[in-house]
Structure formats: structure tokens, C-alpha cells
Amino acid sequence: MGAGILAILVLVSSTVPGGERLEQVRAYTRGVEFDYAGWMLAALWDKGQQWALSAPRYWDEKTQRQVVEDWAALTREVQALRAESARIFADPSVSDPQTAAAPVLARLRAREAEQARLGALSEEILQIQTRAVLAEMGLTYGKQAVPSVLYRISKLPLALVVSPREVIRQDANISLLPDMGLDEITALEQRVEQELGVSALVVQIGGVAVYPAMVMETTNLVYLTDTVAHEWTHNYLTLRPLGMLYDASPELRSMNETAASLAGKEIGLRVLERYYPDLVPPPPAPPAAPQTQQPPAEPPAFDFRAEMHITRVEADRLLADGKVDEAEAYMEARRQVFYANGYVLRRLNQAYFAFHGAYADTPLGAAGEDPVGPAVRALRAQSGSLREFLNRISWMDEFADLQKALQP
Template identity: 30%
Template sequence: MLKELRSRSLRAFKFTLAGVCLLVLIGTRGDAMRLDAVQEVAAPYSYDIITWHLQNFLSKWTHRVVRAIPGAGISSEDRLARVEEYFALSVDASRFKSNIDRIAANASGAGEAGLADSENELKEVRARKRKLRADVEEAIESGISEVARAAGLGVVGEFIFPPVDIRLTEPPKVLVTSPRDRIERSLEVLVDPHVDVGDREAMESRLLESEDLAAIVLDIGGVATYPASLYDGGSLRGTLRTATHEWLHHYFFFGPLGQNMFKSPEMQVLNETAADLAGRELGELAYRFLGGALSDDKQTTAPVRASPAEPPRQPGNEFDFDTEMRETRRRTDLLLTQGRIVDAEEYMEQQRLRFVANGHPIRKINQAYFAFNGTYAESPGSASPIGGQLRQFREGMAGVGEFVERIRGVSSYGEFLSMLDEDGDR
């Protein structure tokens, strides 16, 4: 029995190793010469993606081999219990961190004892999460693998290819740039997740002054490294959706859609939005597979409250984030089209202050902010029609598996539009 388990683990390891050797290209492909200006500015905060791939891939497989040894495994019930505990601890961690931030902001020095207590409790919670992490990751990977298999995606014998592989951690941030006279995703680079606000502002200012580029450092929920790097402070449902989104990028990479992702802005939007749509659908199926009754609906971050000075809102006059952001994008595009760059930038800052006053603490809105968010066509910061086009495309298919397979075979935006027209004529 032990020999059989070891043999199976070895076969799976070899299979996955072949995948990681190919998937590492996702993080390293691109024209390095084009990134010189941004890489130079970000060099002190650079994120070593190659080391990430190697260290985390080997670490996760060590755990899998250990779990394959008779007597070292855990039951599915125990694994689900660990999943529930892990995400409950995420709520606790968020609460302790909020307490630390609140006490630290008190310039009088009062509450130092409470600060030490919260810091110690946060350390204990994080230590417990680290112990649970590998089993929780495997539960999530198994859930996504099962729904992918049921949808007919990536099935090769008894395996899913590429194998679903995630790491719950703090993902890198991304430094994004855009020309100032238009909204267009340009040079970008991943940076260390712990870079502070002052250093972010310094990088952005330097690129503005030296390269005349709008720049912004943004948090991201995940990145398609291998294993995929995912934010570890979210809910189970949100984590499953993000994990599935990143796995779909891995899956798309082995087809025309992923191979042509950076051939045009439209293809990048098509990739990201297809992964969003299918990721939500498959992620929801994985959530149900794992047992959607798990205590997942607890809020993992403290709600952002409006300023006390803000007057009470009148019924029917609520601030709608999506509506306001779409209007901000529309008006900004118009001003830039008219060549009124400074006016557009002043308008974006005025709007940012409105968002902050209404409980949405956005640090910066500029051309790069919209360029990044515009890649996700269903984002309110996007002006792309691709979101609606993909929804229309999906509606003509019986299942999400068919949708993923058909969109995976698309090599250009024009080809996608032709397919959409053909489906509409039927």
C-alpha cells in the first residue's frame, strides 16, 4: 500500500513539475527592455517571481508527499473543519489589525498595553493560520479540481492539467503606468507586498517627473504565479473565485487565448474578463462542493464608515459606487480626448475626495488606476464593451465548460467578434 501511494505521488509530482516548468513562463515572458524605466524605479522593492515559483512549489509538494504516507493523512471532515477555522481566524486577524491601527493612531500614547495585547494576539492567530494553511490550500485545490473535472476542463487521465496549485499569502502589489494623455495600460512590474505608502508615492512621483507617466501601486487579490499567489484574508467564497480565476489563466496559457493575451489591449481584457466570468461561476460550484454551509459570510474587514462630519444621507439619495465610478471614467475620457490633461487630473482628484467622503478610501485615481481596472471589463472603472459581449457569448452555451473551451481557442479579438456574430445568427 505504501509503495502504491508513493508511486502515485511520484507520478503526480512529475506531472506537476512539467506544468510548473511551462507555467513559470507566465511570470517571466514579456519584453524586458520595455520595462527598464519602471524596473529601475521599482528596483529597491522588486518582487522575485522566480524564487517564489521554486520555493513555494517545493514546499507544497513536500507537504503533499507527507500527507500521502499512511497515518499522516486527515479525513475530509477534518480538512473541512480546518478550512472553517482558517477563515474564522482571518476575521480575528482583521479585528486585531484594526485595533492595532486605531491604537497606533492615538498620538497621546494611551492604550500601549492594549497595543501589546493586540499585537501578541495577532501573532498567535497568524501562527495558527500558518499551521493550517497547507491543508486548507489542498481542500481549495481539490474543490476546484472536482468542478473543473465535472465541466470537462483539463482532464488528462486521473489528473487535471495544469494542476490546481495555490498559496494563501500576501500577494505582491503591482506598479502600473499609463500615458497621461490617454488611458492605456503600459509598463508595469510586481513589487514587494510590504512596500509602505510613502515609498509607493515616491515611485509614482518619480515616474511622473522623469517619464511623464501616470503611475499607481495597487493591491491585487491574486497573481497567476505557480502556485498562484492569493490574498489570505478574504472569505472562503471570495478565495475560491479568485483561485479559480488564476487557475483559468494557467489553463488559458496552454491555448490560443492565453498565448495571445498581450498581443493587443482587447485580448488582455478578453483574457481577464473571461477568467472573471468563468471564475465566479466555477468558484461558486467549488464553494457548494466544499459545503457552502461553512461559516463564510462573516465580514473579514471592518466596514468603512463615513466621516462623522458628513450629513445624514437622505433616502433615495444614496451614493452608488459603481454609478459614480462609471461617470468618473466617462468624464475623464472626454476631457482627455479634448486634450485637457490637467483638467482631467484635477477632476479625478475631486472625484476621489467624493469617494473618500462617502466611505470609499481610495488613495489615488489617475489614468493608471483606470488603465488597470479597465482590463476587467465588468469593473465600473472600465469603458470596454467586452464584458457585455462575453456575457452574451456565455448565454448561448449550455455550461461553463463549453464557454471556457470555446473562448480558450480564440486567438484575436476579431475572431471573437466573428464567433459572437455567428452565434447570434443561429
């Protein structure tokens, strides 16, 4: 538990960005901010009790896998029961929804209790499996991951992201209570924008690298193994210069997020290959052989990442020319294009790109022409293993270090 306490102290100080802008924004959010310290202490206490009573570490792999799969199936049932109860209460033709929903709610309570029991076991199993894979990949010390892999399924806080209007840059990222309604969210965004003259957006997140890490509820084990590994990588980096300086510059933030995304995918895939091989995603299909007679041309499918890249590049160009109003009108017009093609984006503004643009583990997308993502990917391609890559990038404290590492 000593490593956990150390991680709490480091993480609390390194994940809260400083600066005057942050304090200006917090004047509007103090009453609805998420309590990380309280959550982490409660989660660590629960994890300590689970470890003392832990049975999964003595089970064989077949039993461990069955428990995880049972938990995923049960979680799907719980989610369906929640949706059914919500539908009953929303149906105007139901005169007494409380009575009509009573059998559903009774079953939901019973299944949620079983879900909580299996959930604790499932978390312990996935932690054990991830630690074993980290040892196989050489990312441990004496077969011990530092920090140890700890995560907890939880309702995740929302994040209020703030960017200047004149340039895309994250100046604040403040965690908010997870149960805020859409009316509260939009009112907060409007107030911050109008009174501070900035771009604001409240976004949902998939995980938070506190300790234990917070991970959203999902039955998708491909996503879950990736996210657990992604957040562990952040915990790992936080004990080194790159993670400690997460908020020192936009470039360092992007280096952190892109490195964690690359590592999360590699580690998560290895967990699947080792323990859940039937869930491993199929490899990309090879390019089709050229045809002498071309079929009739069809309209190209809408490529979200390519279209978002185009949007970011043009928005950056307009902002660089000082055309702030034009850039904002352009982004709203593009949001409507995305909506027409099945992608529901509530808002598309500078804050959207400031947040999503830091995740540049794959080409194109919200990062636009930002050179950081391609540089991180190049360093990974240049490194012989994930261990070598993380060991190199984790000790960097500025983007210039990365650029220098890539010089021939």
C-alpha cells in the same frame, strides 16, 4: 510536478510585459521588484512536501470542512491580535508599549504557528474540493485538472501600473515588494510620472497566476473560492493562445481577465454549493411590484459602478479631444466625490482605469465603453456550459476572433 515546472516556464515568460516603456520604468523599480522565481520555487517545494504527507485527501467531507472553518476562525483571531498589538504601539498614552503588548504578542506568535499548520491543511482541502468541482464541470482530463489546482496564501506584491497620459492603456505592470510604505509608494509614482511623462499608480491585488497561484489572506470563503478558481483559470489559459498572448494587446488582456473573472465566479459558486452550502450568497431580490401610490422620493443610493462608468466615459472623451489637463482635473474632482460617498480612492487617474478597466465581467464600472467586456459576456451567454466557453475563448489570439464568434 512536471505540469508545475512547465507552468513555471510558461508563466515566467508570459506574465512579464515587454517593450521599451517597460524597461524605462524598470530603471526606477529594479531595487524593489518582487522575486517571483524564488517565491515559486519555495512554494513548489513546500507543496511537494505537503502532498507527500497529505492526510486531507483521506478525510471525509465533514472533517475537511471543519478544518477549513477552524482555519478561517483562527485567521480572524490572528488578524484581531495583530490589530490589537498595532493599537498598543500607536497609543501615545502607553509609556512602555513593548511591555504592555507582550501578552498580546506572545499569544499572537502561538496562534500564528497554529494558523500556519492549519493553513497548509486548509489549502490542500480547498485544492481537492476545487479539483472535484472542475471534474464535475468537465474541465479536467481523465478527472485530472491541467494544470493541477495549486495555490498558497501569501503576502502579495504590489503592482506599479503605468499608462500614457494621453490615452488610457496599460503600458507596464511591474510587481513590487509587498511591504513598501506609503511614502515610498508615492515617491515612486511621482518620480516615474515626472521623469517619464506618464500616469502611474501602485495598486493592491488579490491574487497572482504564478504557479502555485498567490492568493491574499482572507477569512471570506466566498472570496477565497472565487479567487482560487480565478487564478486557476489564468493558469489554464496560459497553456493556450489566449493566455500566452496576455500582454499582446489591451483587448487580449481584457479578454483574459474577464474570462477568468466569469469562470472564477462560476467555479467558486459551485464549490460553495457543493461543500459550504450555508455560505452561498442569496440570489438578487426580485424587483418590487409597482405601487399605485408612490412613496416620497428618496435620494438614490450612490452606485459605485455606475458612477465609475460615468467617470471613465467622460475621461475618455476629454482625452480623445486632446484635453489631458482637463481630464486629469476631472478625474481628481470625481475622486473627491467618491470619497465624500465613502469610497476612499488614493488616486484616480489614467493608470487606475488602465488596470481596473480590464476586469469587465459585470456591466458598467471602470471599463467604460470598452466593447471587450460585453463581447466576452455575450460569448459566455451564448455557450452552453463553462467548459464550452473556455474551450472557445482560450484558442482565440485576437479580439477579431471574438467578434467573429458572435456574428449570427
